[in-house]
Amino acid sequence: MECVVQGIIETQHVEALEILLQGLCGVNKKPLRIHELCLKSIPILGYVSSEVQLICDLEQQPEPTWIVRYVGGAIRGAGAEQICVLVRTMVESKVSKNAVPWFYSIGYKLDYELLRVGFSFTFHRGAPMTVTVSSVNKLPKLHAIDEAEPITLRRQIVEITAPATDDNYAEVATAVSSFCEYLAPLLHLSKPGVSTGIVPTAAAAAASLMSVGGGTTV
Known part of the structure; x- marks a missing residue:
């Protein structure tokens, strides 16, 4: 399982967010360049369509690595709506670069293709977390990464x-929610699919962060 929240930030404030994250996380950022393909199976009588993501980490050296990821539905129940982060099932595994033609051969078709470019921080703060900040780019032609x-x-x-399990997802969700509070002056983070828009205080908060020129570990 995994706990996840998302938000949007204006590009002009990304540098300020990076300064804040550097101070909060206490680790160096990692460059992010991800080639993502979403594949859907063709519905067959008696079976519903399924969807998987094939993700290639183009920054991985000496050779890019591929991961296949299946994202399931969110947890349900009386307490699910009270949790301010999305908790969902997720399965992923490393695969070879031959995974793309293999999925095509068993009936999957390309739904969409993206290139995500930015940076990430991976750290532990009450729970292991990864923060990614990225621009989303479309590919005008099939697999044309350089033309994104x-x-x-x-x-x-x-x-x-x-990451979370059946036994600790409530604690992990609390840790993620607590960390989101540190970023609140710059952006709102919420469950995926819930649009919260741009934070009115973002410009002032970004200016303050830029004026100090760096972050202090909190």
Whole structure:
């Protein structure tokens, strides 16, 4: 399982967010360049369509690595709505670069293809977490990574994910929610699919962070 929240930030404030994250996380950022393909199976009588993501980490050296990821539904129940982060099932595994033609051969078709470019921080703060900040780019032609075009020029996506289990997801969700409070002056983070828009205080908070020129570990 994993806990996840998302938000958007104006590109002009990304540098300030990086300064804040550097101080909060106490680790160096890692460059992010992810080639993502979403594949869907063709519905067959008696079976519903399924969806998987094939993700290639282009920054991995000496050779890019591939991961296949299946994201399931969110948990349900009386307490699910009270949790301010999305808790969902997720399965992923490393695969070879031959995974793409293999999925095509068993009936999957390409739904969409993206290139995500930015940076990430991986750290432990009550629970292991990863914060990614990235621009989303579309590919005008199949697998044409070098021709990627930004979908939104002035905004980037911020996502926090944290691994969890059936036994500890409530504690992990609390840790993620607590960390989100530190970022609140710059952006709102909420369950994926819940749009919260741009934070009114972002410009002032970004100016303050830029004026000090760096972060202090909190």
